[in-house]
Amino acid sequence: MIRLFDFFFSLFGLLFGFPVLLLLVVIGFFDTGSPVFRQERVGRNKKPFTLVKFRTMKKDTASVASHLASASAITPFGHFLRRTKLDELPQLWNVLKGEMSLVGPRPCLFNQEELIGEREQRDVLAARPGITGLAQVNDIDMSTPVLLAETDQKMLENLTVGAYFKYIFMTVAGKGAGDRVPGKD
Template structure:
């Protein structure tokens, strides 16, 4: 049932959000010259996939988790996109393709070995990664791998259709800070 909601919401979101996607893409060209950011992430069953988001940092920024990034690497447009969570909109394409869910554990980098081990131990990697979830609406990020994996496990064990909609609503209503870069966001 949740996969059906993912397909419908991502398709509707991409179609209705097309003007916003195009506007951000256009402004992004002026901000960084390359509005889309693609990065290999850990997917379901540890399968790699390419996550797509709007670029929020300078083009040649090191590929590290947000909590390890330098504050000066975030662009002015990037700060706005992160604060409003609009940088996540292109991930609806990942959802439509079946690589992600709207609700699930945030996909990490393969270099985040401690988090991967914690998630593997708790069965979290058996689920599709998501755009939002319990950890995100409670400001738990990847800087605390054990707590994050524990929170992801709790969310997945209790993920009902009602909880799915609650996490989406909380995210749209502004709960959670999104991916934070120390000193800026």
């Protein structure tokens, strides 16, 4: 049932959000010269997939988790995208393809071994990663791997259709700070 919602909402979002996506791409070209960011992430059952987002950091920034990145790497437009969570919109493509869900544990990098280990212990990696979830609306990020894995497990064990819509609504309404970078916000 949730996969059906994911498919239709991501298709709807991509079709009707196309003018916004196009505008953000154009502004992104002026900001960084390369508005779309692609990065290999840990997917369902540890299968790698390429996550797509709008670029919020300078093009030459090292590929690390947000909590390890330098605040000076974020561009002014990137700061706006992160604050409004518009940087996440291209992930609707990942959702449409079935690599992600709208709601699920945020996909981490393969070099985040502690988080991967914690998630494996709790069977979190058996689920599709998501754009938002319980951890995100409660400002729990990847800087606390044990707490994040515990929160992801709790969300997955209690994920109902009602909770799915609740997390989406809370995210759209501005609950949660998104991926934090030290020194910003």
